[in-house]
Amino acid sequence: MLEFGDTIPSGSTLHADIAVFGAGAAGIAFAREFLDSNQKLLLVESGDRVPDSTIQSLYDGKTIGSPYPLSGSRSRQFGGSTNCWAGLVARLDPIDFEKRNYIPHSGWPIHYDELVPFYERAESLLQANDGSLDAFSDAPFSPITFSEKLRTKIYQWRPKRFLDFLSDFERSRQIRLVLRSNVVALHLNGDKWSIDSVTVKTLDGNTFRAVANRYVLALGALENARLLLSSATEDWPGVGNEYDIVGRFFMEHPHLDNQLQLMSFDGRFQGYSGSSDFYPAIALSEETLRTERLCNSAFFLPVSGSAPSDPWAKRVQTIATSFGLSSGAECFPVGIPIEQIPNPESRVSLDSERDILGMPMVTLNWQLTPEDLTSLQRTVEILVQEFGAFHVGRFQNSLKQRSLKNPLGGNHHMGTTRMATRPQEGVVDRDCKVFGTDNLYVLGSSVFPTSGAANPTLTILALAMRLADHLRKNA
Numbered sequence: 052m053l054e055f056g057d058t059i060p061s062g063s064t065l066h067a068d069i070a071v072f073g074a075g076a077a078g079i080a081f082a083r084e085f086l087d088s089n090q091k092l093l094l095v096e097s098g099d100r101v102p103d104s105t106i107q108s109l110y111d112g113k114t115i116g117s118p119y120p121l122s123g124s125r126s127r128q129f130g131g132s133t134n135c136w137a138g139l140v141a142r143l144d145p146i147d148f149e150k151r152n153y154i155p156h157s158g159w160p161i162h163y164d165e166l167v168p169f170y171e172r173a174e175s176l177l178q179a180n181d182g183s184l185d186a187f188s189d190a191p192f193s194p195i196t197f198s199e200k201l202r203t204k205i206y207q208w209r210p211k212r213f214l215d216f217l218s219d220f221e222r223s224r225q226i227r228l229v230l231r232s233n234v235v236a237l238h239l240n241g242d243k244w245s246i247d248s249v250t251v252k253t254l255d256g257n258t259f260r261a262v263a264n265r266y267v268l269a270l271g272a273l274e275n276a277r278l279l280l281s282s283a284t285e286d287w288p289g290v291g292n293e294y295d296i297v298g299r300f301f302m303e304h305p306h307l308d309n310q311l312q313l314m315s316f317d318g319r320f321q322g323y324s325g326s327s328d329f330y331p332a333i334a335l336s337e338e339t340l341r342t343e344r345l346c347n348s349a350f351f352l353p354v355s356g357s358a359p360s361d362p363w364a365k366r367v368q369t370i371a372t373s374f375g376l377s378s379g380a381e382c383f384p385v386g387i388p389i390e391q392i393p394n395p396e397s398r399v400s401l402d403s404e405r406d407i408l409g410m411p412m413v414t415l416n417w418q419l420t421p422e423d424l425t426s427l428q429r430t431v432e433i434l435v436q437e438f439g440a441f442h443v444g445r446f447q448n449s450l451k452q453r454s455l456k457n458p459l460g461g462n463h464h465m466g467t468t469r470m471a472t473r474p475q476e477g478v479v480d481r482d483c484k485v486f487g488t489d490n491l492y493v494l495g496s497s498v499f500p501t502s503g504a505a506n507p508t509l510t511i512l513a514l515a516m517r518l519a520d521h522l523r524k525n526a
């Protein structure tokens with residue numbers, strides 16, 4: 052059933068078994084799991100079916116620290132940021148879930164193997180292949196031989212727009228989807244253990260309440276933190292925020308594009324540079340990551356045979372030509388998304404300025420550390436050595452100390468309500484339940500304790516499906 056907040060009388064109360072806030076990738080994947088269930092779901096979404104600039108402006112905020120496009124990196128519409136995403140998906144690696152003693156605050160309370168069945172279900176939703184593809188052996192990729200220091204990792208293009216799932220909800224009798232409606236406050240009961248109700252507002256001035264047995268926040272990593280923080284009361288520092296962790300540990304996948312140029316002489320990357328379905332990357336093996344004490348990363352080798360724009364690359368190509376190596380000579384920039392070290396000072400907080408609904412705006416202080424760059428520099432060194440040793444190509448490495456001053460993000464917001472085993476270390480437990488509450492759950496990459504290097508959405512979907520199973524079993 053589809054409704055609009057403007058048509059719901061002010062002062063009314065909507066009842067449900069589960070109330071879900073935010074219909075982006077996470078909220079939609081979660082809610083779809085209840086299409087055939089007896090439980091009644093309320094799915095409340097700020098956006099409409101098409102973009103709306105006034106609604107989008109609710110994403111405006113401020114940045115201190117590294118500049119960041121707060122509104123430009125999200126889409127406030129039914130379907131969320133999948134309305135503008137690239138659709139590149141991959142699983143996190145098993146090592147990403149481990150406690151690595153050289154990465155502070157690392158370690159998920161769940162193991163990679165626990166997510167595998169849900170990764171498979173998420174891949175099926177996106178009509179993607181399962182995680183068993185191997186770039187060395189699977190067509191159409193030509194084999195590349197390196198030492199065991201490197202591995203290949205397959206990413207897949209699955210630019211599914213979750214807007215396409217709207218009709219599932221329009222037809223459903225169990226799920227009540229309410230668009231153009233913004234959650235603005237969570238209300239705790241007197242003993243502060245459960246959420247009693249949630250206030251929802253529309254831009255036209257309607258205000259109504261949602262009351263449910265369980266509440267799920269799926270607003271994206273910046274807004275999940277914003278709502279928990281702004282629901283603070285005089286005697287309570289925000290929901291789930293007893294230990295001042297909500298909003299902290301904001302992570303991105305810093306992208307250092309164009310700072311590493313690869314010249315390959317023999318054309319072996321032709322046919323290896325991606326297709327409409329697959330996008331292979333090269334990464335350090337888990338063993339190398341452990342022994343060298345490095346963060347995870349991926350190296351994308353795009354645009355086979357692209358014209359060299361860099362003067363160095365032009366010079367190398369001229370030399371290659373003079374040695375008769377020009378046929379198949381290729382030169383391209385290598386894109387590198389890296390895992391950011393969890394940093395409590397990298398954080399989302401509330402500004403004194405409010406938006407048109409009266410909610411405090413977000414201030415983002417995205418901060419990398421010198422250790423992020425040290426890890427990246429060593430990673431690049433290994434890559435350069437391996438490519439040289441195996442005669443795969445030559446790199447120009449223009450990675451500079453200043454590289455991390457103004458990094459580009461990947462539009463991936465992670466870590467602001469991190470998952471942990473105890474409330475002193477995180478905001479949600481292994482079931483995505485907010486510590487200190489018995490009926491509030493959080494979905495999305497805000498729960499990631501560490502980011503890995505893979506794009507986040509496949510893991511977001513897997514976690515959403517896992518929570519749906521959990522709540523269905525424990526109805």
Ligand SMILES: Cc1cc2nc3c(=O)[nH]c(=O)nc-3n(C[C@H](O)[C@H](O)[C@H](O)COP(=O)(O)OP(=O)(O)OC[C@H]3O[C@@H](n4cnc5c(N)ncnc54)[C@H](O)[C@@H]3O)c2cc1C
Nearest residue numbers: 073075076077097127131132137138139234462495506508
């Ligand atoms: C340009 C771009 C490219 C990207 N490319 C990739 C990629 O290739 N691969 C990948 O894995 N990821 C990519 N991403 C990231 C990906 O889009 C997100 O990881 C994913 O959409 C997050 O899902 P989510 O449901 O947690 O949040 P969102 O998709 O952001 O959904 C949150 C929903 O909550 C709603 N909402 C917010 N506040 C409120 C409120 N107060 N009340 C009610 N509703 C509210 C929003 O309108 C939105 O619908 C990209 C993002 C961008 C912007």
